[in-house]
Amino acid sequence: MYPFQGEKSFVANRWYVAAVSDEITRTPIERTLLDLPVLLYRAEDGSPVAMYGLCPHRYFPLVKGQLVGDAIQCGYHGFTFDKSGKCVFIPTQNSGSGYTQRTFPVVEKAPFVWIWMGDAELADESLIVDYAAIGLSQPGWTHPRPIHLHLKGRYQLLIDNLMDLTHVAFIHKQIGGSEAFANAKVIYEEADGCFKATRPLAMPWTSYHDFLYGPEARFEGMSQTESRTVFFGPEYITTSGPVTVSIEGYDTVPEGLGRLFFHHVITPETEHSTHYFGTTSREFRLDDPALDEMLREADLDVRTQDVEAIDAIEARLEKAAARERELLVRSDTAAVKVRGIIQAMLDREAA
Ligand code: FES
Numbered sequence: 210m211y212p213f214q215g216e217k218s219f220v221a222n223r224w225y226v227a228a229v230s231d232e233i234t235r236t237p238i239e240r241t242l243l244d245l246p247v248l249l250y251r252a253e254d255g256s257p258v259a260m261y262g263l264c265p266h267r268y269f270p271l272v273k274g275q276l277v278g279d280a281i282q283c284g285y286h287g288f289t290f291d292k293s294g295k296c297v298f299i300p301t302q303n304s305g306s307g308y309t310q311r312t313f314p315v316v317e318k319a320p321f322v323w324i325w326m327g328d329a330e331l332a333d334e335s336l337i338v339d340y341a342a343i344g345l346s347q348p349g350w351t352h353p354r355p356i357h358l359h360l361k362g363r364y365q366l367l368i369d370n371l372m373d374l375t376h377v378a379f380i381h382k383q384i385g386g387s388e389a390f391a392n393a394k395v396i397y398e399e400a401d402g403c404f405k406a407t408r409p410l411a412m413p414w415t416s417y418h419d420f421l422y423g424p425e426a427r428f429e430g431m432s433q434t435e436s437r438t439v440f441f442g443p444e445y446i447t448t449s450g451p452v453t454v455s456i457e458g459y460d461t462v463p464e465g466l467g468r469l470f471f472h473h474v475i476t477p478e479t480e481h482s483t484h485y486f487g488t489t490s491r492e493f494r495l496d497d498p499a500l501d502e503m504l505r506e507a508d509l510d511v512r513t514q515d516v517e518a519i520d521a522i523e524a525r526l527e528k529a530a531a532r533e534r535e536l537l538v539r540s541d542t543a544a545v546k547v548r549g550i551i552q553a554m555l556d557r558e559a560a
């Protein structure tokens with residue numbers, strides 16, 4: 210399936226974000242993840258539970274049932290499954306028939322709940338993206354409550370979008386996406402198990418600096434900045450704001466000009482749709498709820514522009530790709546590299 214060889218496009222053996230922590234409560238929800246209906250709820254001790262979402266009896270959605278302590282009772286004929294999936298009650302029978310419903314390993318690392326839907330034997334928690342490397346839930350950092358968007362497009366379209374930021378100058382004009390940004394030379398490297406694309410850019414103080422740092426952090430003259438995209442895997446990409454590396458005439462970068470990371474958290478829903486979670490972590494103006502809200506709003510605007518573009522492509526993609534090959538150019542270097550990394554993961558799983 211475009212852009213991969215073969216029918217399968219999900220890498221199964223990865224940790225994916227199932228939900229933002231506060232989306233999972235004592236009221237069960239059903240969410241399609243990697244093409245499977247998954248029931249999500251919290252046990253009485255607060256720990257998240259992820260269970261295959263259809264009752265094995267008549268395939269009734271378990272989300273329409275009710276919690277009995279830590280167990281879920283089907284709303285159709287009352288079959289009851291404990292949080293490990295074991296069927297513990299069937300009306301008219303004394304036993305649970307020895308049946309066990311599939312459950313999935315889950316790990317909560319705020320602000321996200323992670324799920325492993327591949328081979329459960331391989332579910333090693335240390336494979337979850339390293340929060341320390343991305344300033345997420347770390348001392349000295351903060352982030353607004355994450356957002357959850359829905360794409361009517363396959364997940365790779367979002368990865369292509371993030372790996373080629375020349376689109377910023379065209380789709381996101383409101384955040385100062387300039388042609389200088391689009392034309393900046395990009396440096397590619399593979400390091401720490403990640404693929405990185407970095408754009409060095411010279412820029413003066415802008416209205417975006419005002420928005421982020423406040424006028425009191427203003428500098429004069431030109432600064433050297435870096436905007437970096439890091440691909441940790443098909444489920445996690447970060448992009449960074451224009452991080453100030455140095456300022457002409459200043460010995461050091463003033464403390465107020467801290468780093469900012471945009472988090473792009475990607476979970477395939479079906480072969481043609483995607484859950485897109487995100488937040489923005491920062492190491493400046495930590496106790497500033499107004500900035501939290503402004504960042505969240507701006508983030509929502511920007512990401513919605515990407516979602517609309519991707520939805521429009523997906524609606525036309527199958528016919529277009531069957532008619533002619535896509536035109537790949539220099540700015541696709543990172544996207545093509547990353548497609549290759551994912552294809553290799555798919556090939557390894559197929560073998
Ligand atoms: S469908 Fe669930 S108990 Fe019958």
Ligand SMILES: [Fe+2]
Binds near residue numbers: 377380381
């Ligand atoms: Fe974008």
